[in-house]
Amino acid sequence: MPAFNQTQLNYRARNANSVTIMIGDIPVAFAQTVSHSFDMGTQALYGVGSAKPQEIQQLQFSPQVTLDNFALTPVGESLLEGGNDLVPLLSNNQFNINIVDGTTNATLYTYVGCTASNFAENIPTNQVITDAITFLAMDVYGSTGQSILNSNSVLNTAAAGVGTLTSGGLGL
Numbered sequence: 001m002p003a004f005n006q007t008q009l010n011y012r013a014r015n016a017n018s019v020t021i022m023i024g025d026i027p028v029a030f031a032q033t034v035s036h037s038f039d040m041g042t043q044a045l046y047g048v049g050s051a052k053p054q055e056i057q058q059l060q061f062s063p064q065v066t067l068d069n070f071a072l073t074p075v076g077e078s079l080l081e082g083g084n085d086l087v088p089l090l091s092n093n094q095f096n097i098n099i100v101d102g103t104t105n106a107t108l109y110t111y112v113g114c115t116a117s118n119f120a121e122n123i124p125t126n127q128v129i130t131d132a133i134t135f136l137a138m139d140v141y142g143s144t145g146q147s148i149l150n151s152n153s154v155l156n157t158a159a160a161g162v163g164t165l166t167s168g169g170l171g172l
Contacts, residue, residue: 014101019108021067022098028086029079030070032130036099036109038063038140038149061149063137065097065111071121071129087131090116097135106143113138 011018021028041060044053069086070076077085097111114135122130142148 018102020100020102022100023086023095023114028067028069030072030076031067032070033068034065034099036063036065036097036111038137040149063111063140063149064117064134065114065137066132066134067097068130068132071131086133087119090119090133095135097137107141107145108143110141110145111135111137111139112141 021031021034039060039062040058041062042056042058045055045057046052047054072085093115095114097114098107099109100107114137116133117136118132118134120132122132139147140149
């Protein structure tokens with residue numbers, strides 16, 4: 001009997017069709033674009049006598065996630081879990097945002113302690129309305145579950161009497 005002799009595709013490059021975005025443990029429905037980044041606050045330090053930097057330091061991490069999704073009608077919102085619009089849930093709440101490989105279910109990145117920073121809505125002529133929500137995060141975990149923003153700050157250094165929560169100490 002004849003056969004199609006089909007072969008399963010084995011992609012080498014990840015694409016958005018195989019990634020799930022989750023806020024907490026809920027997948028984001030109708031997400032269109034997600035941009036995530038972490039600014040490392042890199043600054044060049046200069047001294048008198050040379051135009052060249054004397055040293056370059058990473059002084060301030062600033063991880064963020066921006067989620068663009070369709071603005072839903074009340075009928076569209078009723079299809080979501082709980083029937084809630086995402087925007088009203090953002091005030092005074094903190095979330096972990098996970099970027100998950102949909103093929104292997106492995107978490108690629110976890111943005112920890114995300115707090116909504118900005119909301120914007122785009123209303124273009126003859127197109128679907130989209131909402132953009134930017135979150136600032138406290139940390140970013142990689143696929144191993146460990147912070148990828150490790151630093152040599154005092155909060156990561158185990159030294160006697162430093163970083164303890166005792167009275168009379170530094171209170172860090």
